[in-house]
Amino acid sequence: MKAIMIQGTASDVGKSVLCTALCRIFVNDGYRIAPFKSQNMALNSYITKDGGEIGRAQGVQAEASKIDATTDMNPILLKPTGNMVSEVILHGKPFAEMDAVSYRENFVEQVMPEVRKSLRRLEAQYDLLVLEGAGSPAEINLKSRDIANMRMAHETNASVILVADIERGGVFASIVGTLMLLDEEERARVKGIIINKFRGMEELLVSGIEWLEEYTGIQVLGVIPYFDVQIEAEDSMALSSLRLKNPQLHEFEIDVAVIRLPLISNFTDLDPLFEEPDVRVRFVSSLKDLKNPDVIILPGTKNTINDYVWLQETGLAQAILQQSRKGKNIVGICGGYQMLGETILDHQTIEGENRKYTTLGLLPIETVLVNEKQTAQVKGTNYAGQEMIGFELHLGRSTPTQPIQSFICLDDGRQDGVYTEQVMGTYLHGVFQNRLFTRDFFNKIRVKKNLEEVSIEIPSDYERREQAYEMLDYHVRKHLNMEKVYELLDDSM
Incomplete structure (x- = not known):
């Protein structure tokens, strides 16, 4: 060979x-x-x-x-x-x-x-x-x-x-x-x-x-x-170069703040945002840098509980709640989705202590951490009828505490995530690689800000790759x- x-x-x-x-x-x-x-x-x-x-x-x-x-x-x-x-x-x-x-x-x-x-x-x-x-x-x-x-x-x-x-x-x-x-x-x-x-x-x-x-x-x-x-980048060393992808040569119409969690993982989920017209993406790790974004994204993490404790200690948890009350869009992916829920129970001490952690409470879900990791390529149809593909990679099992609109109905019959007009969360990694969904997501924000919508015609992520x-x-x-x-x-x- x-x-x-x-x-x-x-x-x-x-x-x-x-x-x-x-x-x-x-x-x-x-x-x-x-x-x-x-x-x-x-x-x-x-x-x-x-x-x-x-x-x-x-x-x-x-x-x-x-x-x-x-x-x-x-x-x-x-x-x-x-x-x-x-x-x-x-x-x-x-x-x-x-x-x-x-x-x-x-x-x-x-x-x-x-x-x-x-x-x-x-x-x-x-x-x-x-x-x-x-x-x-x-x-x-x-x-x-x-x-x-x-x-x-x-x-x-x-x-x-x-x-x-x-x-x-x-x-x-x-x-x-x-x-x-x-x-x-x-x-x-x-x-x-x-x-x-x-x-x-x-x-x-x-x-x-x-x-x-x-x-x-x-x-x-x-x-x-x-x-x-x-x-797509391999590890967190590339995060510094991601910040340079859309330099501030002009004012951006839409401001996206990604919470730079200490153990951020699968940040390649965010790559398509850098290609969206007139969207600025900022990585935020302190309260003073959060400012007044249009969208806040809580990405994946290798340790949800430790990173949520950090979110509280920095004051960012309270700031996210304040931004939500102002009507700003909040998105959670995987561990970030778990943080948006009401509680996380770690009775097997996988990531923290054997107790129930109270989280942001922006979505009506409870999460139980389990030792068996869910890993699979998945596809399905989202709340708007759009086809979605991606993959799951998580330890938690999240269940709703009241009737919800799921984010996506998977082809195997399972329901994933929660969707509201303002706050949504999902276990689907690669969610923004679904370009029609991403364009539609930002067009809704453009409409809310009285901006002109961008054409929905866009190459697929496969074609771009x-x-x-x-x-x-x-x-x-x-x-x-x-x-x-x-x-x-x-x-x-």
């Missing part, structure tokens, strides 16, 4: 997006291609067709590869719960909660046979594997238990391309420093370098690239210009030495 691996000099240098680009390039060139990341730490999940939970990045890369995602593509997912503890997802299912020491010292070696089984199954089905590393391969304090970087390159005999983010500054130092901290065998695996997120004149880099190639003996395969492609993958193929192919990349693939066999 041919394999190539993208590793980075640090987190958030663009590994996931470049792997996505390569997946689309290779499949467009006629290969049966699959992505792989042995161990992923992220709070943005992707639910496979059989209900398995993997990192969002590998789900996106599978889409770019024009295949269905499976748990073999990300056999281990770590979801931080706070205090150096993570939930360990093994082959798509919750396995245990572990602290960092226990995980690295006791679990990593035990789980390697499962990782190898995943690799063998993928090897049997596909021509080519695109592997993604995690963070940096040069974390010397972690290397002995690092199963996401060079160890996977050795397992698959993959050539490694090292990616550095020039936007951070110090790009040459980060590349040389990373290579210096690798041992001889690891350095020999690095066959190429990519300088990513470049802005400016490439001619100004020529002398630096010549020096780098001479000093390291490794060819720079490409300088990839910065490209704001609409590809496909367009993004094709644009990414064109952009990266144009700036990357693909002839050399294919030579590296031949060397990996």
Whole structure:
């Protein structure tokens, strides 16, 4: 099997997006291609067709590869719960909660046979594997238990391309420093370098690239210009770049405040809002920043109770109630939906103490936290008769305390969420990816503010994603030495 691996000099240098680009390039060139990341730490999940939970990045890369995602593509997912503890997802299912020491010292070696089984199954089905590393391969304090970087390159005999983010500054130092901290065998695996997120004149880099190639003996395969492609982000490090997606070049007609919960998860639910005309999206983590928005969104969270306690301590809980009394629209997704209800009972002490927590009371529901996680791709019809698709990923079971209008009737017969003209909540992740619903939601706010409605004609989210993958193929192919990349693939066999 041919394999190539993208590793980075640090987190958030663009590994996931470049792997996505390569997946689309290779499949467009006629290969049966699959992505792989042995161990992923992220709070943005992707639910496979059989209900398995993997990192969002590998789900996106599978889409770019024009295949269905499976748990073999990300056999281990770590979801931080706070205090150096993570939930360990093994082959798509919750396995245990572990602290960092226990995980690295006791679990990593035990789980390697499962990782190898995943690799063998993928090897049997596909021509080519695109592997993604995690963070940096040069974390010397972690290397002995690092199963996401060079160890996977050795397992698959993959050539490694090292990616550095020039936007951070110090790009040459980060590349040389990373290579210096690798041992001889690891350095020999690095066959190429990519300088990513470049802005400016490439001619100004020529002398630096010549020096780098001479000093390291490794060819720079490409300088990839910065490209704001609409590809979903993997983890919370990308939240800072989300804030820059719609800079304040003019006054926005509609102001959306997203509560930046400490353990915010699946914030990719919010991506479509940045594309909605005349809508400004702000992430808010303090009372003074809330101001007077038109819409407040409580997103998903890895720990609803802890984040609700934070909401109370910051004064944001009371402020949300005040904004609701003013008639502002309030939306809750997953954990945010639970917070909008009347109570949360945690009798199994899953997230807090064995007691009933009184919550915002804006929706007539009671939630009981249970150990069994609900994970599934779902579809159905919402309150307005619009078809909706998305996925469920939650521990709670919420029931109404009085007759309600459900947000969505799922195809399996279940009712999900609560809808009112002002406050609504749902367990449906990806709710705003349903673009007709999103346009209709904001048009109602436009009408309320005496603004002109925007046309309801809009491409589907699938069409937008496909367009993004094709644009990414064109952009990266144009700036990357693909002839050399294919030579590296031949060397990996």
